[in-house]
Amino acid sequence: MISVKQLQKTFNTGKPNEVIALSDINLEIGAGEYVVIVGSNGSGKSTLLNLIAGSILASKGTISIDSNDVTKLAEYDRSKWIARIFQNPLLGTAADLSIIDNFRLAALRTKSKGLTIGKTEQFKNTVRERIATLDMGLENKLEQPIGTLSGGQRQALTLLMSVMDDCQILLLDEPTAALDPRSADNVLRIADDLIKKFKLTAILVTHNLRDAAAYGTRIIQMHEGTVLKDISGTEKDTLKQNQLFEWFA
Numbered sequence: 001m002i003s004v005k006q007l008q009k010t011f012n013t014g015k016p017n018e019v020i021a022l023s024d025i026n027l028e029i030g031a032g033e034y035v036v037i038v039g040s041n042g043s044g045k046s047t048l049l050n051l052i053a054g055s056i057l058a059s060k061g062t063i064s065i066d067s068n069d070v071t072k073l074a075e076y077d078r079s080k081w082i083a084r085i086f087q088n089p090l091l092g093t094a095a096d097l098s099i100i101d102n103f104r105l106a107a108l109r110t111k112s113k114g115l116t117i118g119k120t121e122q123f124k125n126t127v128r129e130r131i132a133t134l135d136m137g138l139e140n141k142l143e144q145p146i147g148t149l150s151g152g153q154r155q156a157l158t159l160l161m162s163v164m165d166d167c168q169i170l171l172l173d174e175p176t177a178a179l180d181p182r183s184a185d186n187v188l189r190i191a192d193d194l195i196k197k198f199k200l201t202a203i204l205v206t207h208n209l210r211d212a213a214a215y216g217t218r219i220i221q222m223h224e225g226t227v228l229k230d231i232s233g234t235e236k237d238t239l240k241q242n243q244l245f246e247w248f249a
């Protein structure tokens with residue numbers, strides 16, 4: 001699904017403040033894989049996600065999605081495949097618009113199949129049903145401005161919006177860093193459910209080693225712009241938080 005070959009990213013090339021953020025990354029991420037990325041500050045995790053999403057372009061190397069070379073494609077042109085959830089719950093939604101209008105915008109993003117976009121009752125009912133699955137009581141607040149909700153509620157809705165269209169890839173960049181522990185657990189559980197239900201290919205960047213052990217089908221440790229460890233299958237399934245902690249010793 002995602003193929004990254006000899007990917008490099010250098011910031012401020014040739015200047016005194018030049019930084020090699022990624023050097024020669026090679027990754028093959030299959031459809032339906034849920035990859036967790038851990039690594040110390042500045043190891044290149046967000047840069048890798050930014051490159052896959054297209055919010056920055058590579059210095060060298062190639063990125064393919066579903067066998068399409070997207071290396072030079074702008075972020076907007078990759079959005080038919082990719083949805084992204086950020087650390088800040090304020091990103092990704094329009095605060096002044098109601099919950100239902102935010103869902104309309106999300107559906108319009110890639111012209112969702114199977115949903116009548118607009119002010120139809122059918123659309124509203126579908127959104128209401130989906131929101132009810134979050135079990136947060138938000139299905140009765142469709143007309144409320146999304147900016148009045150808590151960070152956890154907003155992240156949960158943003159996740160749900162991201163699967164209202166045909167996106168196949170979900171990028172989660174520390175999505176729970178700004179949330180209290182209970183909301184964080186809730187949001188990651190919802191993400192996990194959606195990834196499984198819609199068979200998404202997902203990448204989660206996190207500093208929380210308990211979450212890194214609990215979620216995903218594969219785990220990658222980055223260090224100084226390279227991939228240090230790459231573990232999947234039974235080894236990932238049985239990996240414990242304390243073992244992960246030792247990776248950082």
Ligand SMILES: Nc1ncnc2c1ncn2[C@@H]1O[C@H](COP(=O)(O)OP(=O)(O)OP(=O)(O)O)[C@@H](O)[C@H]1O
Binds near residue numbers: 040
């Ligand atoms: N826009 C930029 N301009 C200059 N340097 C940058 C830029 N973005 C990232 N860097 C540098 O690239 C390196 C990798 O940064 P990146 O944000 O990818 O790390 P990270 O692993 O996500 O870190 P953290 O865990 O702290 O979020 C760092 O040295 C960072 O300072």
